[in-house]
Amino acid sequence: MRAGPGAGRLLGQDDLPRALAVCGRDPVASVLATTRLEQAAAVGLNRVGGLLWGYEVDGELLAVCWAGANVVPVVPDPAVREDALDAFAAFGRALGRRCSSVVGDAPSVLGLWDRLAPSWGAVREIRADQPSMVLDHEPSVAADPAVRRSTPEEYPIVLPACVRMFTEEVGYSPVVGSGGAYEARVRSLVREGRSFVRVEDGPAGPRVVFKAELGAVAGGVAQVQGVWVDPERRGERLSEAGMAAVVTATRRDVAGTVSLYANGYNERALAAYRAVGFRQVGTYATVLF
Structure with missing residues (x-):
């Protein structure tokens, strides 16, 4: 049953408290948008690099959409x-x-894309089934004591691991030149204590064999992104113990609820997350251009 009639409008700075309240109705599903809105509340909507659309019925804000580098x-x-x-x-x-x-x-992503596809054109990939999982208690496996926050001095070995993960996951390298947006993002995560690594000595010197980042933190939720294990070390259960360490540190220092989403076909990763104690609470989808 449709509630209408309502109307969409471009939201401004004064609308942010109501927009955050909308996101707060489902903090896990909305954490990517909430992150941007909390930034906008702190520094100003015009400085965050996106637009905020709203949908109202009889003056009540019922839905929002962040439109920046990603549409959420x-x-x-x-x-x-x-x-x-x-x-x-x-x-x-x-x-x-x-x-x-x-x-x-x-449901919102796929429904929006159905409406936009005729005018926005071809996509590179649609990932329609990405289980959204949370862990809001102690992990079910022991934490890897070697997993810790990375340091700024380790950026030269953290960045290559991040690039390898991104390339495996998305299909192309995110690096377009020194000092690009991706490199700046990795530096920022390291600087803010949101990059976790396990570093081991190798023939060519120290190398990252496990990594993960807190890619979005807002509304009492920390979303883990970029989980990666060096291909030479896969099958050793580094991801389970590594994620347990990330969850423990995050729940202690950042947010009580830790979330993530993964592709539904990646059963190995989903099994590892379930072993750590994550449970599915919803489903994400991603349309990639």
Whole structure:
């Protein structure tokens, strides 16, 4: 049943408290958008590098969509989903595609893409089934004592591991030249204590054999991204113990709820996360351009 009639509008700085309240109805599903909105609340919406669309019924804000490098729709109430996505798609068609992905709660992402596909054109890949998982208690396996936060001095070995992970996952290298956006992002995560690594000595010197980052932290949720094990060390259960260490440190220092999402076909990774204690609470989807 559709709730309408409602209307979409471009939101501004004064709308941020209400937009954050919408995201707060499902903190795990909305953490990517909440991260941007909390940044906007701190430094100003105009400085965060994106637009915020809203959907209202009788003056009540019921859904929002962050439109920056990634488009992230947040529609907590299924009763207004169709009308809210119609409104967001109208914004998207008017502006044209400026993002690298549409990502978030699967029904909203896939519904929005159905509306935008005729005008936004071809995609590189649609990942429609990405289990969204959380862990809000102590891990079920022992933490790897060698996994710790990386240091700025280790950036020269952290960056190559991040590039290898990204290339394996997405299919192309994120590095476009020295000092690019990806490199800046990795530096920022290291500097902010959101990069975790296990470093071992190798024939060519120290190397990262396990890594993970807290890619989004907002609304009491920390989302783990970029989990990677060196191919030469896979099959040794480094991911289970490594993730247990990441979860323990994150719940102690950052947020009580740790989340992540993974591709549904990656059963090995999903089994590892379940072994650590993660449980599925929803499904994400990603449209990659």
